Amino acid sequence: MEKKPDNNTAHKTKTTKLAYPKVRAKKGAQRLGELIGSSLTPLCRKQGFASSDILRHWNEIVGPQFAECTEPDRIRWPRRGEGDGFNPGTLVLHCEGAQSVFLQHEQASIIQRVNAYFGYPAIDRIQILQRPVRARPSNRPEPLRALTRNEVSQLEHQIEGVEDDKMAAALRRLGHAVMAKG
Incomplete structure (x- = not known):
């Protein structure tokens, strides 16, 4: 005769207590970039960026000459086959109008700056697309008043x-x- 499992033991489920990390609120105001920076990372990865840092620090990377007239769009990585090592990608930049001519002449220095930012040779080429650049707020502080x-x-x-x-x-x-x- 076959033994039937007892209802009390057969349907018992194991319950576990979920452990939520403790979130500590920082005192005072925080920058919006600090709050949403990590939430933008998956979106940036879709565009080819490893993180949103390059977008936030673009002004410091390219300098004042190209900060206002350029904007990174994505990094196109080459497809990897079996046994291939790392191959640098192509940085796709939006640039406004006539500034693209100046940007072409400065491509080598911008490639060096971007690679220095990443800390490894991440890109080896730049593709320039002439498109309007979204206006970004200036990080420059207001001028100081004159002292008496x-x-x-x-x-x-x-x-x-x-x-x-x-x-x-x-x-x-x-x-x-x-x-x-x-």
Whole structure:
């Protein structure tokens, strides 16, 4: 005679407690880029970027000459066959109008800058597409107000004992920034 399993033991399911990571809220305001940076990473990977960092730091990578008129679109990676090693990709850039001529002449330096940013030879070519570039907000701070004569004399009095000219100039700039914002 065949033994039937007991209902109490046959249908028992194992329950596990889910462990959620503790999320600690940072005090104060955070930049939007810090909050959504990791959520953009999968989207950026679809476009060929390893992460969204190249998009966020594009202005620093290419410098002020091309920061406003260019925008990275994607990196096209070559298909890999069996036994192939790493092959660098092609960076596809959007560029506005006549700036593309200047960009063509500076391609080698931009390739070097992008590869220095990645830390390895990630790209070896740039493809330029003449398309409008989305306007990005400027990261430049607003100019400081001029100091009053009293503030200038107070600042000079505070740094008069510094013998090194470069150090005095740096302290003067720092003091100007502190006094102008305060």
